[in-house]
Structures are given as structure tokens and as C-alpha cells.
Amino acid sequence: MKPGETRLNGQTIHSLLDAAAQEAPDAPAIRDATGRWTYRELAAAARAFARWLRRQGIGRGDRVVVQLPTSRELAAMFYGTSRVGAVFVPLNPAMKEFHLRSVVGNAEPELVLTDAAGAPVLRRVSTVPVHDIADVRPDLVPAGEDPGEAEAVAPDDLAVLIYTSGSTAAPKAVMCPHAQVTFACRALTEVLGYRPDDVVLCRFPMSWDYGLCKVLMTCVARCEIVLADGESDVRLLRRMRETGVTVVPIVPSLATMIVRLAGRDTRPVPPVRMFTNTGAALPQSTIDALRTHFPGARVVRQYGQTEAKRITVMPPGADRERPDSVGLPLPGTRVLILDDDGSPLPAGEVGEIVATGPHVMAGYWRNPEDTARSFRRDPRTGEPLLHTGDYGWLDDDGHLYFQGRRDDMFKHKGFRMSTLEIESAAMDVPGVRAAAALPPGDGHGLALFVESDLDAHQVITELTKRLEPPKVPTVCRVLKEFPLTLHGKNARRELAALIEGNGA
Structure with missing residues (x-):
């Protein structure tokens, strides 16, 4: 080979x-x-x-x-x-x-x-x-x-x-x-x-x-x-030490927990040489904390969907480069950025992320409608195409920059924005450990949930220093603990129910 x-x-x-x-x-x-x-x-x-x-x-x-x-x-x-x-x-x-x-x-x-x-x-x-x-x-x-x-x-x-x-x-x-x-x-x-x-x-x-x-x-x-x-969560670092763990796949909620445990633990850290993240963007503050607690460890960003396993990976040796990028396509695969008509866009322009290569799965079981929508063929080459429904752009060197999922993008007060940029700004506020933004919906405005020791007013005040006025949430709720999906992601439907149930 x-x-x-x-x-x-x-x-x-x-x-x-x-x-x-x-x-x-x-x-x-x-x-x-x-x-x-x-x-x-x-x-x-x-x-x-x-x-x-x-x-x-x-x-x-x-x-x-x-x-x-x-x-x-x-x-x-x-x-x-x-x-x-x-x-x-x-x-x-x-x-x-x-x-x-x-x-x-x-x-x-x-x-x-x-x-x-x-x-x-x-x-x-x-x-x-x-x-x-x-x-x-x-x-x-x-x-x-x-x-x-x-x-x-x-x-x-x-x-x-x-x-x-x-x-x-x-x-x-x-x-x-x-x-x-x-x-x-x-x-x-x-x-x-x-x-x-x-x-x-x-x-x-x-x-x-x-x-x-x-x-x-x-x-x-x-x-x-x-x-x-x-x-047990509380035994995690001990288990990592006992087994000599060197590689830790993470999602943001697990990374936050590891940082919290490491901050309280005075014993030698496990010999971790690499963290690999997927599921959602990892806040820079969490990346910095992992590097502080585990000196020399790489923190690798990835982007993917079950429909193709992983689509891009930032090479471990370049984990400190292009901090906003989620990496390069896997060897033998390609990433395309297409406009609404399915035409390729040049570097720097935002469009739908489309993956092609031998990693694209075969479709959805007994679901021809969704399969036809997401799994297509290149009309010129016959290659399988996965239309992710996500948005992003490529730089001149082929690195992918993830802008948001279809459900993350919305217009508010005439401005196009993403829940990701609001969450990123919230995570930049010292004392905020987790954040999830919800687009305006029936009965509520642009909403933000945080896990923090700050109160809602303090969080909003800090956000006004980081975001344009239309992007500042009108509703902020402080939670002691976030509802999570079975895979450790923010359970947005449950969060929406909290807002709608209170008539905010």
C-alpha cells in the first residue's frame, strides 16, 4: 500500500x-x-x-x-x-x-x-x-x-x-x-x-x-x-488511569465532564495522547481546558453523519491549525459544496455539504422517500452522493468549515443566523458550562438555555458584548442540568417544551 x-x-x-x-x-x-x-x-x-x-x-x-x-x-x-x-x-x-x-x-x-x-x-x-x-x-x-x-x-x-x-x-x-x-x-x-x-x-x-x-x-x-x-461518571478518570487510556472519543457533554473531573483531581492524569470529537462543535474554552489538564494531547475535530460515518477529520498533527475548520475529507472521498440548484460553489461560498465516496451508505431501510432525498447519484459520474442537509464552505486547500445544520439556520429580524454562533458566544462567557439556542417558535422568541452559576440577566448582558442586537436571545433560562439525548447531545425538543410549557 x-x-x-x-x-x-x-x-x-x-x-x-x-x-x-x-x-x-x-x-x-x-x-x-x-x-x-x-x-x-x-x-x-x-x-x-x-x-x-x-x-x-x-x-x-x-x-x-x-x-x-x-x-x-x-x-x-x-x-x-x-x-x-x-x-x-x-x-x-x-x-x-x-x-x-x-x-x-x-x-x-x-x-x-x-x-x-x-x-x-x-x-x-x-x-x-x-x-x-x-x-x-x-x-x-x-x-x-x-x-x-x-x-x-x-x-x-x-x-x-x-x-x-x-x-x-x-x-x-x-x-x-x-x-x-x-x-x-x-x-x-x-x-x-x-x-x-x-x-x-x-x-x-x-x-x-x-x-x-x-x-x-x-x-x-x-x-x-x-x-x-x-x-459511573465519578470513576471515569480512575478507570482511565487503571487501563492506561491513550485515546478518548468525545462529544461536548463528555468533554465538559472530563474537564470538570480533571479540575478536581490531584492525582496524575491518564496518558491520553488524543481526544477525537464529533456530534457537535467543541467550544474553544473546552479545547483549551483539555489541553491544560492533559499536556501534549491532541484535540481532533471531526464532522460526520451516520449516513457516511465520518466525512472530514482534522489531521491530528494539525489540530491547532485552522481552529474553525472540521478538517479534510477522508482519503478516497470528496466533499462538495452545492447551491440550491445542485451546482458546485467556489471556495469560500456557503452551500449544502455533499459527501461522495465509498463511505456513503446505502440509504434508509424501507424508506424510499427519505432515501431519494438524501442519497443520490452524480448525473455525470454515477458516484453516490450524500446530501447532508448541512451547510458549510471549503477553503482553497479543501478544508471544510461547518456553518450549521438545516435546523440550525434561520432568519430573525431580517438577518440570517445560526444557533451555533449564538451557542458559541454563550460558551465564551466565563462561568457558562453548556449552552443551547432555539430559533423563534410558536409562542416564544429567540431562546437560550445555559448551565451556569450566572443568572439569566448576567448571561444576556455578556452576550450583548459578543453578538449583534438581532442575535441576542430574548429569553434565557438557567438550568442545573441539561436534558440530553441517548447519544449525549442536547435534547432540543425537551428544551423547546420547557419554553412552550411556560408560555415564554
């Missing part, structure tokens, strides 16, 4: 693990609160799960819904499902019956696997066998060196359905084929420079592509992942 060239094409999820188990069988692979497996042990557990699935009659193309906490066992199930050619459908354990009913109905699985807490609910919403992992676990004992031959799986076969949050209650699952997933994970591993001696902390569920992708990226790099989704 030439320098800078990304290895890819024709790979499958389980082949990544097979290669790791062959090349580094005794290297530590995965750790959770209950123990640790080598790559040899992880591969054996995956083969055992594949054998169990075959005995249940599960084969190529069948959907397997799994609602379990993120663990070594769940990772083995992921690889084992791939091994029989079935489609892995991970659901967040926190998902409630209201959403489970529509998701299970949409996925139409052949089999459901959960725990004792989830079994009663899933049996109410499903017409297929629902298995309690406690009953299944005795059958998942690895059988020595049994090779457990994999099914013939094509690169364009579906590997995973990832259900994403949206603006409606209707479920929307991104179809993730083997080829696209393995390409994206290999490309990200290369660009971020994961090393065999790395230990990667993962605080995210495997039901989110951010967590799922980290399981695969560490496998590609032959390094270790520490799954800590369900572990």
Missing part, C-alpha cells in the same frame, strides 16, 4: 476480526467492567455466537435485534452476526416501549436478544422469538479451535441497521453494508493514526455508530478498546 492510500474494498465485518486474531492472537482486544479478552478469545466468542445463530435458523439477510448493554459479549455478537451473513440491529437499552414498538415493526427481525429487564417489553412488541441472554449464555461457550467457517457474504450485503434520532417518532434506520463500514473504519484508523499500543476508551453505546465504529477501528489497529458506557 502506498503512503496515504487507504486499504479497502471487499472486506467484511468478521474478516477484520479474523485477520486480527491471526496476526495478533494474544494481543489485548477488548475490556469491560467484568474482564478482558485477547483477539483470540474475542474471535472464539464470535464463532460461538455464530453457531448459536445457525441453530436458531438465522442466515444471510435476516435481521437480529439486540438490546443489551455495551460489553465484550455484545461485540462478539456483532462479529458473530456478520459471520452468518445476518444483519446486526443494536438498540440502546434506554429505548422505551413507545419507540421499540415502531422500531421492531420496521426492522422485522427473525430473532430478538435482550436481558431479563428488556424481555417482557420486547415480547409485547415482537412476534418473533425473544431470547433472554441469561438463557442463551450457556450455549455461547467457545468450542476450542473450531474455525466456524463463515457464510459467503458479499461486500454490498447489509451488515448493520443503525436507528437514528429524528424530528418525528417514525423510525429511520441507516443501511450500512460491509464494504462501506469497513472502508470508513480503515480510513479513520489511518487518518487518526491509531497504533497497536493504543488503549481507546469508549463511553458510547454500540447502538450509536460512534461506539460501533470504535470497536472496528481498534480491531483494524490491533489495539485495545475499553467499553465504559455503563460505568
Whole structure:
């Protein structure tokens, strides 16, 4: 492979693990609160799960819904499902019956696997066998060196359905084929420079592509992942020290928590060499605090959507350059900026961000309307195009600058603006730990929520020093704690309900 060239094409999820188990069988692979497996042990557990699935009659193309906490066992199930050619459908354990009913109905699985807490609910919403992992676990004992031959799986076969949050209650699952997933994970591993001696902390569920992708990226790099989704917040730094964590994927809420914990902790910091952020822009004050508490650590900005995993990454060695940029396209991919008519815009002009390349997923499961809207083909080249619905611009060197999501952009008092710039200004106010802005809506004006020790009047006063008058919120609410989505993002619908419920 030439320098800078990304290895890819024709790979499958389980082949990544097979290669790791062959090349580094005794290297530590995965750790959770209950123990640790080598790559040899992880591969054996995956083969055992594949054998169990075959005995249940599960084969190529069948959907397997799994609602379990993120663990070594769940990772083995992921690889084992791939091994029989079935489609892995991970659901967040926190998902409630209201959403489970529509998701299970949409996925139409052949089999459901959960725990004792989830079994009663899933049996109410499903017409297929629902298995309690406690009953299944005795059958998942690895059988020595049994090779457990994999099914013939094509690169364009579906590997995973990832259900994403949206603006409606209707479920929307991104179809993730083997080829696209393995390409994206290999490309990200290369660009971020994961090393065999790395230990990667993962605080995210495997039901989110951010967590799922980290399981695969560490496998590609032959390094270790520490799954800590369900572990106590207050023990986080201790856990990082105990396991020797070197890489920490973050979202802004997790970064804020790490900064807060590090500020109270007098013991030596964990040997973190890199933080990688996605989900939302990381305030500069948080970036500065991470660098202060973890000297020498890189803070890498990324931009992406589940529909293409990651779209751009700021190279780690350039993390202090172009502070407003979210980086360069992955190797072998491109980013276009298009106007409303679909024509390319020159550098410096704002338009819709469109990604093209082998990382673009296959569309939305059983949702042809939304698929046609977001997943298109270049009329000239036939390349897949992902219309993100986000806005940004490229500089002359191809770096992307994210301006806001479609829902973030709005007009107010004749001015076009973004919630992101208002939130960024709020986060610049000393004492503000988190911020979320809401565009004007029925019954309320431009609103801002903050987590802060300041009062609302003090926050607004500070914002008048940082924003033009039309961009200064008319409503400010100080919260003790922000409502968050299952993925750690601001829960904007819940925030809007707080405003509307009070008639502000």
C-alpha cells in the first residue's frame, strides 16, 4: 500500500476480526467492567455466537435485534452476526416501549436478544422469538479451535441497521453494508493514526455508530478498546488511569465532564495522547481546558453523519491549525459544496455539504422517500452522493468549515443566523458550562438555555458584548442540568417544551 492510500474494498465485518486474531492472537482486544479478552478469545466468542445463530435458523439477510448493554459479549455478537451473513440491529437499552414498538415493526427481525429487564417489553412488541441472554449464555461457550467457517457474504450485503434520532417518532434506520463500514473504519484508523499500543476508551453505546465504529477501528489497529458506557461518571478518570487510556472519543457533554473531573483531581492524569470529537462543535474554552489538564494531547475535530460515518477529520498533527475548520475529507472521498440548484460553489461560498465516496451508505431501510432525498447519484459520474442537509464552505486547500445544520439556520429580524454562533458566544462567557439556542417558535422568541452559576440577566448582558442586537436571545433560562439525548447531545425538543410549557 502506498503512503496515504487507504486499504479497502471487499472486506467484511468478521474478516477484520479474523485477520486480527491471526496476526495478533494474544494481543489485548477488548475490556469491560467484568474482564478482558485477547483477539483470540474475542474471535472464539464470535464463532460461538455464530453457531448459536445457525441453530436458531438465522442466515444471510435476516435481521437480529439486540438490546443489551455495551460489553465484550455484545461485540462478539456483532462479529458473530456478520459471520452468518445476518444483519446486526443494536438498540440502546434506554429505548422505551413507545419507540421499540415502531422500531421492531420496521426492522422485522427473525430473532430478538435482550436481558431479563428488556424481555417482557420486547415480547409485547415482537412476534418473533425473544431470547433472554441469561438463557442463551450457556450455549455461547467457545468450542476450542473450531474455525466456524463463515457464510459467503458479499461486500454490498447489509451488515448493520443503525436507528437514528429524528424530528418525528417514525423510525429511520441507516443501511450500512460491509464494504462501506469497513472502508470508513480503515480510513479513520489511518487518518487518526491509531497504533497497536493504543488503549481507546469508549463511553458510547454500540447502538450509536460512534461506539460501533470504535470497536472496528481498534480491531483494524490491533489495539485495545475499553467499553465504559455503563460505568459511573465519578470513576471515569480512575478507570482511565487503571487501563492506561491513550485515546478518548468525545462529544461536548463528555468533554465538559472530563474537564470538570480533571479540575478536581490531584492525582496524575491518564496518558491520553488524543481526544477525537464529533456530534457537535467543541467550544474553544473546552479545547483549551483539555489541553491544560492533559499536556501534549491532541484535540481532533471531526464532522460526520451516520449516513457516511465520518466525512472530514482534522489531521491530528494539525489540530491547532485552522481552529474553525472540521478538517479534510477522508482519503478516497470528496466533499462538495452545492447551491440550491445542485451546482458546485467556489471556495469560500456557503452551500449544502455533499459527501461522495465509498463511505456513503446505502440509504434508509424501507424508506424510499427519505432515501431519494438524501442519497443520490452524480448525473455525470454515477458516484453516490450524500446530501447532508448541512451547510458549510471549503477553503482553497479543501478544508471544510461547518456553518450549521438545516435546523440550525434561520432568519430573525431580517438577518440570517445560526444557533451555533449564538451557542458559541454563550460558551465564551466565563462561568457558562453548556449552552443551547432555539430559533423563534410558536409562542416564544429567540431562546437560550445555559448551565451556569450566572443568572439569566448576567448571561444576556455578556452576550450583548459578543453578538449583534438581532442575535441576542430574548429569553434565557438557567438550568442545573441539561436534558440530553441517548447519544449525549442536547435534547432540543425537551428544551423547546420547557419554553412552550411556560408560555415564554
